[in-house]
Structure formats: structure tokens, C-alpha cells
Amino acid sequence: MANGKRILRLTAIAITLAGVLGFQLEAMGMLGSTDETAGRPDVIMIDTIARLESLEQPAAVFKHDAHTKALKDQGMSCESCHQKDAKGDLTLTFGRQEDESGAELTASGLKDMYHDNCISCHVKSEEKGFKTGPKVGECRGCHQVRPETADRVPAGMDNMLHFVHWDSKIIPADQGKETNCGACHKKAGEEDSWRFSDLAKTEPLKDVFHSQCVTCHQSLIEKKAERSGPVQCAGCHGAGEIATRNVELAKDLKAMGGTLPRLPRKQPDAVLMAPGAKDKEAEAKAGDKPSGMAPVAFDHKLHEAKSDSCMTCHKDGVNAKLNASFEALHNVNDPATCVGCHVQEQKKPECAGCHEARPATKALSENSCVTCHNVDVTAEPGFRLMASAPVNPAAMSKEEKEAMAAKVIAARPETQAMVAEKDIPEFVNIEALADQYQPSKMPHRKIVLTLMKGMKDNRLAATFHTSPEAVCAGCHHNAPATLTPPKCASCHGKPFETEGRPGLKAAYHGQCMSCHQEMKLEKPAATNCVACHEKKTN
Amino acid sequence: MLRRTFLGLLGAAGASAALATPAKAANKHFGPHPDTHGVLFDATRCIGCRKCEQACNEVNELPEPEKKFDDLSVLDTVRRSDENTFTVVNRYQTAKGPVFRKQQCNHCLEPACASACFVRAFKKQPNGAVTYDASVCVGCRYCMVACPFSVPAYEYNEPLTPRVRKCTMCYPRLQEGKLPGCVEKCPKEALTFGPRAELIRIARKRIETYPDRYVNHIYGEHEMGGTSWMYLSGVPFSEIGMREDLGTASAPELTAGPLAAVPIVVGLWPVLLGGIYAVTQRNAKVANAERVKAVKDALKRAGDEAEKKLHEELGKAEQASQRRIEVEVKKAVEEALAPKEEDAGTKEEES
Numbered sequence: 001m002a003n004g005k006r007i008l009r010l011t012a013i014a015i016t017l018a019g020v021l022g023f024q025l026e027a028m029g030m031l032g033s034t035d036e037t038a039g040r041p042d043v044i045m046i047d048t049i050a051r052l053e054s055l056e057q058p059a060a061v062f063k064h065d066a067h068t069k070a071l072k073d074q075g076m077s078c079e080s081c082h083q084k085d086a087k088g089d090l091t092l093t094f095g096r097q098e099d100e101s102g103a104e105l106t107a108s109g110l111k112d113m114y115h116d117n118c119i120s121c122h123v124k125s126e127e128k129g130f131k132t133g134p135k136v137g138e139c140r141g142c143h144q145v146r147p148e149t150a151d152r153v154p155a156g157m158d159n160m161l162h163f164v165h166w167d168s169k170i171i172p173a174d175q176g177k178e179t180n181c182g183a184c185h186k187k188a189g190e191e192d193s194w195r196f197s198d199l200a201k202t203e204p205l206k207d208v209f210h211s212q213c214v215t216c217h218q219s220l221i222e223k224k225a226e227r228s229g230p231v232q233c234a235g236c237h238g239a240g241e242i243a244t245r246n247v248e249l250a251k252d253l254k255a256m257g258g259t260l261p262r263l264p265r266k267q268p269d270a271v272l273m274a275p276g277a278k279d280k281e282a283e284a285k286a287g288d289k290p291s292g293m294a295p296v297a298f299d300h301k302l303h304e305a306k307s308d309s310c311m312t313c314h315k316d317g318v319n320a321k322l323n324a325s326f327e328a329l330h331n332v333n334d335p336a337t338c339v340g341c342h343v344q345e346q347k348k349p350e351c352a353g354c355h356e357a358r359p360a361t362k363a364l365s366e367n368s369c370v371t372c373h374n375v376d377v378t379a380e381p382g383f384r385l386m387a388s389a390p391v392n393p394a395a396m397s398k399e400e401k402e403a404m405a406a407k408v409i410a411a412r413p414e415t416q417a418m419v420a421e422k423d424i425p426e427f428v429n430i431e432a433l434a435d436q437y438q439p440s441k442m443p444h445r446k447i448v449l450t451l452m453k454g455m456k457d458n459r460l461a462a463t464f465h466t467s468p469e470a471v472c473a474g475c476h477h478n479a480p481a482t483l484t485p486p487k488c489a490s491c492h493g494k495p496f497e498t499e500g501r502p503g504l505k506a507a508y509h510g511q512c513m514s515c516h517q518e519m520k521l522e523k524p525a526a527t528n529c530v531a532c533h534e535k536k537t538n
Numbered sequence: 539m540l541r542r543t544f545l546g547l548l549g550a551a552g553a554s555a556a557l558a559t560p561a562k563a564a565n566k567h568f569g570p571h572p573d574t575h576g577v578l579f580d581a582t583r584c585i586g587c588r589k590c591e592q593a594c595n596e597v598n599e600l601p602e603p604e605k606k607f608d609d610l611s612v613l614d615t616v617r618r619s620d621e622n623t624f625t626v627v628n629r630y631q632t633a634k635g636p637v638f639r640k641q642q643c644n645h646c647l648e649p650a651c652a653s654a655c656f657v658r659a660f661k662k663q664p665n666g667a668v669t670y671d672a673s674v675c676v677g678c679r680y681c682m683v684a685c686p687f688s689v690p691a692y693e694y695n696e697p698l699t700p701r702v703r704k705c706t707m708c709y710p711r712l713q714e715g716k717l718p719g720c721v722e723k724c725p726k727e728a729l730t731f732g733p734r735a736e737l738i739r740i741a742r743k744r745i746e747t748y749p750d751r752y753v754n755h756i757y758g759e760h761e762m763g764g765t766s767w768m769y770l771s772g773v774p775f776s777e778i779g780m781r782e783d784l785g786t787a788s789a790p791e792l793t794a795g796p797l798a799a800v801p802i803v804v805g806l807w808p809v810l811l812g813g814i815y816a817v818t819q820r821n822a823k824v825a826n827a828e829r830v831k832a833v834k835d836a837l838k839r840a841g842d843e844a845e846k847k848l849h850e851e852l853g854k855a856e857q858a859s860q861r862r863i864e865v866e867v868k869k870a871v872e873e874a875l876a877p878k879e880e881d882a883g884t885k886e887e888e889s
Contacts, residue, residue, distance in 0.1 A: 359747045495717075496732050500740045506727030513585060513726065526585040527610060529725075 039151025042066065042233035046094075046114065046142075052107040057143035060114070065232045074130055078218060078231075080121070089215045092207055118142070152237035155209065157193075158308040160249045163260055170225050179264055184212065191265060196317035259305060265318075270405035271298040272375065274393040276324025294373040295393050297408035302459060312336060338372070342460065350454030351461070352518035354474030357511070371464055375408050416455045417468040423483055424448050430533075432489075432504050437533035448472075454519075475511055570647040574666040575712070576734040576766035577721055578741055579640055581778060582751055583728035586613055586627055586638035590720035590729065594625045594642075597708060597719035613638075616779065621691040624705040625720060632773040639778040640720070640729070643668060643689045643705035644758060645766035650789030654684035659702070666734065666766040667707035675702060686762055686784050707766065734766055741770050763788025 040063070047059035071080055082090045083097050091097050095117050096105065105113065118133070125132040134141025157165075165171060166180060174182035185191035194200060200208050213229065213236070220228035234241045253260060273296040303313070310318050315336060323329075334340040346355035370377060376391045393401055424445045431439040451471060455461035465471055469481035476485035488507055495503030502510055513526045524531030592607035594600070601622050605612050613629040618641065625642035645668045652660035652668065659675040662668050670690075677700055682690045693700040708718035716722070721729040730740060738759055745752045757775050758768035762784050769775065776782045 495727055496730060499732075499736055500743055502727045505725060509725045510583065510727065527587040529587075 039149035040065075040234075041150065041152045041237040041239075043148050043150035045147065045150070048114070049107045049110050052110070057139060058145055058147070060142040061144050061147040062142075063148075065234055068232060070125070070130065074125060074128060081117075089211070090218060092210055092214075151239075152233070153239050153242060155213075155236035156309075159260055159263070159304075159310070160246075160253060160308075162263070162309075164249065166263070167261070168227070170220065170227055181265075184216075189266075190319055192317045192319045193311060196319065262301070262304060263310075267300060267304070267318075268402050269299075269301040270402055270409050271300050272296075272391075272393050272396075272401035272405040273298045273324060274391075275326065275373075276322075293369070294377050295375045295391055295405075296372045297375050297405035299409045299412075299459075312341075342464075345460055349518065349520045350451075353451070353515040354471075356518045357477070357514060371466060375404060412459075413462045414459070415457060416452060416462045416465055416471070418452055419448075419468045419472070419483065421445070421449075430508060432508060433533060436536060437529070438536055440533040442532075475515075570734060570764065570766075571662075571664045571666070573664050574647065574734045574766060575707075575732065576645065576666050576737050576768060577707070577718065578730040578732075578737040579767065579769045580728050580730070580744070581637050581639050581769065581771040581773075583726045584627070584638040584640065585726060585728075586610065586629055586636070587725065588612075588627055589723045589725060590640055591623065591625055591627060593719035593723035594705070595623070597711065598624060598706075600624070619643075619689060619691065619705070621693045621701075621703040624703070628779060630773075630778045632777045634773050637771070637773055637778050639769070639771075639780070641687075641779075642720075642767065643707070644687055644762075645705075645707050646762055646788065647764040647766065648762075648788035648790045650684040650686060650762070651681035651690055653790040653793060654680040656680070663709060665709075665712055667709040667712060668704075668766075669706055669709050670702055670704065672699075672701045677702075684789060686781070686789065734768075737768060741768065744770060760786040762786075763791060 042063050042065035044062045044064055045059040046062050047055060049055070050059070067081070068078075071077065078090055081094055082092070083095065085091050085097055095113055119135055122133045122135050126135070165184070168180070171180045171183045173180045174188070181191050182188060184194075186197070194208050194212065195205055197208070214231055217229040217231050221231065230236055230241070236242075275293045275295070304310075307313065313336065314320070314322065316323075329337050330339045331337045332339055332343055335344045346352065391404070396404070426443070426445040428442045428444045429439045430442055433440075448471065451474065455465070455471075467481055469483060472483075472485060473479070473481050478491070479485050489504050492502060492504040492507040495506060497503070512532070516524075516526070529535075588607045588610065595603065595607070603623065613627070616628045616630075617623075617626045619626050625640060627638050627640045630637050630639060645662075645666055647662070649660060649662055649668045652658075652662055656678075657674045657676055659671050660668060660681060661671070677692075679690075679692055679702065681702055682688075682692060690702045690704045692702055708716070711718060717731050718729075721731045730737060732740070738756060741756045741759075745754055745756075751772055753771050753774060755775070756768050756770060757780060758765035763786065769780065771778055774782075
């Protein structure tokens with residue numbers, strides 16, 4: 001009997017403890033799946049008075065898209081919260097016009113303004129029978145200690161989205177012109193991203209974009225235009241919405257034939273790029289002196305089509321002078337540089353088979369320089385790039401430079417030069433493991449032709465694989481590019497004889513398997529020995 | 539007396555601490571044998587074909603496994619080496635896709651198993667292999683507890699002559715000038731055999747040449763004081779089941795301090811404690827002797843006094859009795875004299 005009492009008491013204690021613990025976890029938000037509470041793009045934290053005084057309560061959570069939808073449902077408009085300025089555009093601030101009135105509200109004035117307007121609207125909505133937000137006394141409804149997190153992706157405007165705007169008939173053309181650039185860009189002929197505009201120097205960047213994009217989209221909606229851009233937060237900042245938009249735009253692009261029309265901004269087709277100095281000071285010092293390094297003929301037109309945005313290369317805007325120093329254009333690890341971007345391209349499966357094995361950080365040699373720095377370079381023997389200055393772009397006019405670059409570009413091959421098919425051995429018998437397996441009959445020609453197929457119509461490959469035999473070097477590495485490369489066994493013998501150089505068996509396996517893996521060729525599996533060499537039966 | 543004991547203890551403790559420290563410092567610059575060889579495992583090269591397991595099984599004449607070596611379904615579960623399998627290859631799912639990792643004895647530069655073994659059954663050979671001598675093994679299995687990589691396995695099903703089993707880096711084959719079985723068999727040179735210093739150079743060069751491919755760390759270069767078997771990986775080592783919490787101190791280095799204290803404790807403490815005991819004993823003895831003497835003195839004094847008193851009393855008694863005797867004598871004489879006069883009278887009468 002006494003024992004039973006004790007057990008009863010212990011059970012009661014255990015239940016109470018579990019209950020308290022459960023409540024604690026619940027209160028601390030540790031229960032329930034975290035997936036549901038993944039941030040939403042429209043969460044805005046209102047802490048306007050934080051710059052006037054220290055906050056008494058946590059910043060108020062405001063879900064903008066939820067309010068836009070609620071207002072629409074109740075037949076109200078943006079103007080319920082945002083006033084229109086003198087020009088008839090919506091202001092970005094809530095319930096006031098900071099810029100026009102000039103007089104800044106005091107902290108208590110702001111506080112009252114937010115509380116009065118928010119709560120009165122919530123009350124009214126409830127009276128109308130709609131689901132509504134927190135009212136008087138429900139402080140924690142807005143001033144949450146652990147609010148939902150905002151999860152916004154940068155809006156960004158790539159070439160495709162830009163095209164949608166400049167090609168749009170809804171945005172009227174500028175006076176006396178066919179283009180409509182003036183609708184957004186102020187200075188004709190000097191159009192650039194707003195982030196480099198004068199306005200962006202004084203105002204926060206988000207205000208610059210929101211005041212122009214959202215107000216324009218909203219005005220088009222009000223005018224009941226055929227098409228308009230998003231006014232919801234998620235429209236530009238939601239990862240899901242952007243993905244959906246990109247799918248739509250990709251369909252449109254396909255319908256247009258796959259190539260985006262060029263931006264009518266009078267950008268050059270070809271550019272003669274001369275090696276530049278690191279900064280303006282060094283450049284002024286150099287003056288008109290020609291550089292020893294031959295210039296590069298840059299195919300601007302081709303690269304426009306290959307990049308998502310002009311700002312991929314023109315990091316400081318299209319009006320700023322491009323930094324043409326070695327460092328700014330040859331950084332292997334920075335995809336925004338020439339070399340870095342080309343290295344990135346080599347990561348595609350059809351390229352990676354060979355290129356993954358080639359160290360990206362390989363020292364640049366005179367041979368690799370001349371692939372790009374070849375304007376007016378003749379292939380005469382003993383020609384030294386740095387020893388002569390064949391062209392001095394500084395002393396040439398813009399037209400002359402463009403013409404010269406265009407000439408070099410025109411001479412570039414359209415497709416990869418190819419070794420005659422009959423010169424490619426059809427099969428190669430590999431008998432290195434003849435003690436355990438039958439010789440491996442490697443379909444050499446098939447492999448070469450598959451590689452060639454991967455680089456078909458690839459201008460990058462065509463330009464940089466400078467000779468037909470260059471492709472051979474993918475496997476026949478560290479040897480001159482020739483139709484009769486040395487045998488693998490002449491370098492690769494027994495394992496571990498030369499520091500770091502694989503033995504013959506590992507060299508074969510390493511090359512075949514790594515290439516198959518990089519090119520994402522599932523079959524044959526690396527562990528399926530007999531797929532390449534059958535087992536000896538005797 | 540108490541104060542003296544305390545100071546004595548303090549001095550002894552200080553002496554043992556001072557003796558333990560130099561033993562630890564001497565370990566610090568102890569490099570591997572210049573001829574130390576090893577194997578570099580490159581997880582980016584391993585394809586998980588289990589040829590190394592097969593080769594290991596063959597060269598060590600181990601029992602045939604349940605599932606054949608070309609059955610790759612065993613990779614679905616993570617296994618560990620045991621008394622019949624000195625090496626296993628495991629597959630780990632990582633962000634970079636499946637990655638394979640071979641597991642076997644790492645042949646530490648300062649092996650924990652050897653330092654734990656009190657019969658010296660384990661030996662770090664000059665060529666890097668950690669070998670085992672079953673003839674001296676007593677089967678305590680301390681080596682199994684000591685190994686940070688949980689490698690040594692025990693033949694529990696061998697009732698009469700159980701042995702500890704583990705990879706020997708093919709020590710007998712190395713003696714013949716051959717490669718370890720697994721290294722020889724690997725089709726991709728995912729295992730590179732060579733002098734340890736050279737392997738580190740090779741590993742560094744690979745990381746340097748393909749910085750995107752590798753994690754910038756050679757596992758085993760410093761782990762547990764360095765191992766002969768080292769690892770390169772494209773994913774963090776913890777993702778391919780390797781411990782990253784081991785630190786860079788070797789097992790003997792970790793235990794050298796406490797172990798160096800053992801002889802001091804064993805040798806010095808008996809002397810110290812015996813000394814303290816002797817001093818206490820002597821003090822007790824002296825105190826006892828003093829007490830005995832005091833008692834003796836007191837007794838003597840009391841005896842003397844009693845004797846004296848007795849003497850006095852006796853003297854007094856004697857005097858008294860003397861006096862009494864004298865008195866009696868006198869009285870008797872007087873009495874005697876008186877009747878004589880009467881006698882004389884009578885005698886005279888009679889006569």
C-alpha cells in the first residue's frame with residue numbers, strides 16, 4: 001500500500017515535469033516543423049523610430065503582400081496607406097510624404113501615426129467582417145520577439161528581363177525615336193543601371209528601384225494596361241516567382257528563335273582591347289606609349305549573347321571605363337574576368353572530361369598569351385610578344401580600332417578544326433593487364449568523334465583549341481600536339497618510380513574513369529572491370 | 539611535529555613533479571625513423587571496387603568472406619575491419635556524391651597499441667610497419683582499448699591460441715621488396731606507397747594543383763602524432779567517417795607524463811611514507827620512554843619517601859619500643875630488685 005502511494009506520487013511528478021517541459025518547448029518555438037516557417041519575401045520590419053529614440057518594443061512585423069491582398073479583397077487601394085506625391089506617384093513611406101513636407105515627424109508623432117492608422121483599419125476591417133490584424137492591447141501581435149524571417153532574393157534585371165522592357169509597346173517610345181529607353185533612363189546615350197545614377201548617390205538603392213519600378217507597374221495596373229510588372233514583394237524578390245518567370249521568359253525566347261535581339265544602345269561589335277594599367281595614375285604615366293603586349297580582339301557581339309547581363313563584365317556600369325589590367329581580366333577564380341569565365345565554361349560536362357584534369361591555375365605561358373593577344377601578330381618563328389609592339393591602340397581612332405578587331409575576329413574559325421577521320425585510329429588495343437584480362441579494345445575513333453560532337457558550334461572551343469590536334473592533347477597530355485603522340489608507356493611505367501607520376505595501369509584507369517565521371521557517362525560503371533576488358537578464361 | 543610532516547610531503551611532491559616534466563619535453567622533437575614508409579590514400583581516386591580487400595585477403599591468407607569481393611552490395615552498410623578482414627572500403631554519401639574510404643591500421647608513428655603493450659608484442663619497424671608478435675602476447679587486449687582508430691581485433695573464436703589481428707602493411711612483402719597487397723592491386727593508384735616524407739610532398743602538390751578538388755588537409759600528417767597511412771579527401775574527413783577530435787599528440791606523448799610519474803610514485807613514496815612512519819614511530823618511542831622514566835622516577839620517589847617514612851616510623855617505633863623496653867626493663871629490674879630484698883629476708887629466715 002505504501003509502495004503504491006509512492007509510485008503514484010512519482011508518476012504525478014513525472015507527468016507534471018513532462019507537461020512543463022512540453023509547454024516550455026512550445027513556448028520557445030522548438031516544437032513544430034521549421035520547414036513551414038521558411039522566410040517569406042514580404043516581411044518588412046518597421047523600426048522607423050529607431051533612428052530617433054531607442055525602441056521600447058521589438059520592431060513591428062509587417063507582411064506587405066498579405067496587406068496588399070487584404071486591401072484588394074476589401075475594395076481598397078494602395079492609397080489607403082501610401083499617399084500620392086505632387087506628380088501623382090505613390091510614395092514609398094507609410095501615411096506621410098517625408099520629402100515634400102520637409103518637416104520630419106517626432107518619435108511620438110510617428111508612433112501615434114502608425115498605431116492610429118494600423119489599428120483603426122484593423123478595427124474597420126473586422127466590422128466589415130474580414131479577417132483582420134491585431135488591435136488595441138494586442139501589442140505582441142505586431143511587436144513580436146521572434147518574428148518570421150524575411151527571405152528575399154535580389155531582384156536583378158538580366159538581359160532577358162531588360163529586353164521585355166525595352167521591347168514593350170506598352171512603354172511608349174521616346175519622342176522622335178524608335179526606342180523607349182527614356183522612359184526609365186534619364187540621359188540619352190549614356191544609359192546605365194540606376195545603381196550608377198546620380199540619384200543612387202543620395203538615396204538608398206532600394207528606394208531608387210522601388211520608387212521607379214513599383215510605381216510604374218502600379219500606374220500601368222491602374223491604367224488597366226495589357227501587361228504590367230509585379231507590385232507584390234514576391235514578384236521580384238521571391239525565389240519561386242522568379243523561377244516561374246524565368247521559365248516563361250525562356251519559352252518566349254525559344255519562340256523568338258533562341259537568340260535575344262541586341263540592345264539598341266550602339267555598343268560595338270568588336271573591341272580592340274589593349275592591356276591597361278591598374279589605376280588612372282599609372283595610366284596617365286604610361287601615356288600614349290604602346291604596350292609591349294599585343295592587343296586582344298574582343299568579340300563584343302558574341303559575348304553579349306553569352307552573358308546574362310552587361311554588368312557581368314561591366315561591373316562598374318557600362319559608362320565606366322573597364323579595368324583592363326592583367327589582374328582584373330585574368331583571375332582564374334573570379335567568373336567576372338575573361339579567364340575566370342572561360343574556366344567556368346570548361347566545367348560543362350562536354351568540356352570537363354579533358355579540362356578537369358588540367359590544372360586551372362597552370363602558369364600562363366607565351367603560347368597561351370598569344371591565343372588572345374594576337375592582333376597583328378604573325379606566326380613568324382622566334383617572334384617575341386613582349387619584344388615588339390605591333391599595334392598601338394592609343395594612337396588609333398575608335399573606328400580604326402573596331403575595324404582592326406573585326407578583321408581579327410572574322411579570321412577566327414567558326415567550328416573546331418578537325419583531324420581527318422581516317423587519321424584517327426579506330427581501335428587501340430591496350431594489353432597492360434594481359435596477365436589477368438584480355439586486351440581492352442578501346443574504341444578510339446568513337447571517343448574522339450564524341451568529344452568533337454560536344455564542341456560542335458562552340459566558338460570558345462573553336463578559338464582556343466588552336467590546332468586540329470589540340471583535341472588529342474586532352475588524353476595525350478604533356479606531349480606536343482601531333483597525330484603520332486608518344487606511347488603512354490614511354491612515360492608511365494611501374495608505379496611510384498617517379499614522384500607523383502602514376503604508373504601505367506593507374507594512368508589508363510585514371511584517365512578513362514575520371515573523364516567518364518566528369519562527362520557524366522554512367523556506363524560502363526568504374527567498378528565493372530569486364531565491360532572494358534574481358535576476363536581471361538584459361 | 540605536524541608542520542614538519544607537511545613540509546616534507548610538499549618537498550616530495552615538488553621533486554616528483556620536477557622529475558616528470560623533462561621526460562615529457564624530451565618526447566617533443568622525436569621524429570619518425572628516416573626510413574619510415576607509408577601509404578597515401580586519395581578518396582577522390584577511389585572507386586570502391588574492393589580490389590584492395592581482395593588482395594589483402596589473398597596475401598594474408600585470410601578465410602574466404604561470406605560475400606564475394608565483386609559483390610558491391612556490401613557497401614550499403616558501413617563495415618569495420620576485424621580479425622578476418624584487415625581492411626574494408628566503406629561508401630559515404632556526401633554533398634559531392636558517394637565517396638569511398640579505405641580503413642585499416644594507420645601504422646602510427648608512435649603507436650598507441652605498442653605503448654599500451656607491456657610485453658612488447660607490438661613493434662614499430664624502421665620501415666614504418668607496426669607489427670605484432672603473437673609468441674609473447676598474453677592476450678590482455680590493452681592494445682584494442684588503446685588504439686584511437688579501433689583497429690586491433692581479437693580472435694575470440696580461437697579457444698587455444700587467440701591472436702590480436704590487424705594490417706601489417708604487408709611487412710613480410712616489404713621485406714621481399716614487394717608492394718603491400720592492396721597498393722599493388724589498386725587499379726587507380728588511389729593508394730600510393732612510398733617514403734612518408736615523399737608522400738606528404740605528393741599530397742601537398744595534389745592539393746596545390748587542384749585546390750577545388752581537395753580539402754586542404756592531409757589526414758594523418760599530424761593526427762595522433764602522425765601516421766604512416768595518410769589520407770586526402772574532397773569532402774571534410776568527418777563526412778567519410780574519420781575522427782577529427784584526436785588532436786596532434788601521440789598516445790605515448792599523452793601518457794608519458796603520468797607514466798613517468800609511476801616510478802617516482804613507486805620508488806619514492808615508500809621511502810617517504812616509510813620515513814614519515816619511522817619518524818612517527820621514533821617520536822612515539824621516545825615519548826614512551828620518557829613516560830616510563832617519569833613513572834619510574836615518581837615511583838622511586840614515592841618508594842623512597844615511603845621507605846623514609848617507614849624508617850622514621852620504624853625508628854620512632856623502635857625508639858618507642860626501646861623506651862618501653864627500657865621502661866619494662868627498668869620496671870622489671872625494679873620489680874626484680876624488690877622481691878630480692880624480700881627473698882633475702884626470707885632466705886635469711888629460711889637459712
